[in-house]
Amino acid sequence: MTNTHVDYQLSQLDQLEAESIHIFREVAAEFEKPVLMFSGGKDSIVMLRLAEKAFFPAKLPFPLLQVDTGLDFDEVLATRDSWVDRLGARMIVATIDEAIAAGHVVDDGKTSRNRMQIGTLLGAIEENGFTAAFGGGRRDEEKARAKERVYSHRDDFGQWDPKNQRPELWSLYNGRIHAGEHMRIFPLSNWTELDIWSYIHREQIEIPSIYFAHEREVIERDGMLLSVGPEIQPKAGETPVTKTVRFRTVGDRTQTGCVESEAADTAAIIEEIAVARVTERGATRGDDRFSEAAMEDRKKEGYF
DSSP, rough: OOSOOOOOOOOHHHHHHHHHHHHHHHHHHHHSSSSEEOOSHHHHHHHHHHHHHTTTSSSOSSSSEEEEESSOOOHHHHHHHHHHHHHHHEEEEEEHHHHHTTTSSSEEESSSSHHHHHHHHEEEHHHHSSEEOOOOOOOOOOOOHHHHOOOEETTTSSSSOTTTTTOGGOOOOOOOOOOTTTEEOOTTTTOOOOHHHHHHHHHHHHOGGGSOOOOEEEEETTTEEEOOOOOOOOTOOOOOOOOOOEEESSSOOBBBBBBBBOOOOOHHHHHHTOOOOHHHHHHHHHGGSTTTTTHHHHHHHHOO
């Protein structure tokens, strides 16, 4: 007997893409005022590409929000502006300097600008009345993010309680909130770093050039290679050297390290990531090294 049914199966990337697009559409239909947190890094760019697909040919039904530390890489900001211009999206930039002036953040001279993003972000969400904020966090990045739901509830102080999370059986999401509360939404929760790079390769997505191998003057500090610049200068016993490196993740220049690499295109990066045994945050983010619970402590206070 002839089988007339086509064996139709989605690839892993197609399944992840479909799930993320479903989440975007659910949030747009359910929440009054969502916003997409967009830094110009690889994860937020993939998230923006998925949002573009979710609502094409219409424009995005929500604005973009960046929390600017004043210490972002120039290449990242250039790519951010390129995406915003191409999509015709509305971009809101909340700066730490403005948050300090408004009293949302206190600069005590000791706290890193990365941590100051918490008050800056919460101030921007409250000021604009956002009820949901898309973030590019993935569960494989860090153990605090591994325990977080796709719909992550924040109370009226913007705080997260990891012991009081809502069940998401059968991918059914509970978006009910009270006045003053909001949800953080993570459409990339089930993606891995390898999935992200495979999707960038397949879709030929524009990302900042510093993700690819290039020569850069660096110093080794606390087990990381930091880029020499105005904020990072050699201390006693440190010698600047020029190496071929790339960034696995991008953020505050003073807290983000690079790795030695010859991977100059997405195919080479995929090969490199496939054998990696340390996540990009664990390998190159100084802000996650303050303590074993550094990320969870920041998230409880309202971090991304």
